[in-house]
Amino acid sequence: MATTYFTEDHEWIRVEGGVATVGITDYAQEQLGDLVFVELPETGRTLAKGDTAVVVESVKAASDVYAPVDGEIVEVNSALSSNPALVNSAATGDGWLWKMKLADEGQLSGLLDEAGYKALVG
């Protein structure tokens, strides 16, 4: 059974069997506007919490998406190479960004739950 966490940087993290799928929230994609490019990382790359994992480019500006926890990238959403707008149309579904193997599941307790995130964005 998957558990979903959130960050104050407007990411969601769905954890199942020690692997986290990471994306940006619907609120974040609305703020960014239409995406035209998603710069995806290499699989196998090791990330520390706070590292820039992905850069999303809207018509107007580039924005960093940070690793919410430590871990190793095991898969990236290659569908975004040809269709970056998936992040706009399905931010919490088909518009996921990457999957990472968690280095320390204990870090998850520092993240927000859905109620906490909703309180943040109002």
Next chain:
Amino acid sequence: MTGDLKHLPLEDLHVAANARFGAFAGWHMPITYPAGVMKEHLHAREHAGLFDISHMKLIAVEGPQAAAFLDRACPLDAGALAPGQSKYTFLLADDAGILDDLIVTRLGETRFMVVANAGNADADIARFRALANGFDVAVTPLDRVFLALQGPEAWAALSRAGVETGGLTFMTGTELRPGWFMTRSGYTGEDGFEFGLPVEEARTLVAKLIEDDRVMWIGLAARDSLRLEAGLCLHGQDITPAIDPATAGLMWAIPKAVRAAGGFVGAGALSAIVARGPAEKRVGLKAEGRLPVRGGTPLADEAGNPAGRVTSGGFGPSAGHPVAIGYVPAALAVPGTRLFADVRGTRVPIDVHPLPFTPHRYRKG
């Protein structure tokens, strides 16, 4: 934090239209509406986009020596303009740096209207007033709502809303009604109009325009992508006080006779730059792939030598690829020249490309 920002007279209409706001040139401005930058951009190209550009300033210049004064302040032959004719021009510094780019429209024998950029308006007015010393002329900033309606259906939508634009063609203007000023021009590369008018009349007109299915509010984000595709400069990015009209490739705006007579501020410096040839030139730039290359990105040649920089860049929704404007060494300012942009450590191939990226569709006659 919007405390220090200036507010548009029609801000409530943008709030009601659910605009997302941001700061630009000291103003609290609608950046996008719920349709989003992509749809807004394409709508303006296909139908008619309504822009609130009241951050820009209308300045009336009037008096027996209005033309002579403008000829001193700008590289212009104001007296040679036919009544109703508009001209793109500049305020230059003594070293020929571009302090602002302007549109000047002759409205009568001794009456002209200047449209100035938001961020430069106060400095422009101060400079005009300083230069007006000794001329019999009055420089009067006007308080108006200033709107633009741009796109192939702009004319029809205005007509339906009860505004008959008569014989206006591209780069002509008129004072249609008391307190109104209208030109057939814009900042998108499309046919369209810009019009200044008193706030209550603006509310009535906007209500009529926006009920028309062909008309949609367009925010600053799409205004920027539209002008970038059209190859039009943004002052503060593509042209600045550090750049002169020759380097910017904008000498077409300065008639040969005006250059020869040399009566305008900055004439000497500009003539010296033209004589020796500018070291850099402004060009269009098209990156390979889909990664946008933004303003401020340095460029290099094949061997890795510095080769200029991008001054504006983004994604062109109509072009379907990244679009940019920048400056490169004059010898490289040839369409097809392959350069490389450094984007976060990635070497992105980028080619010098003719401007505009999307053809202009002005209504010239």
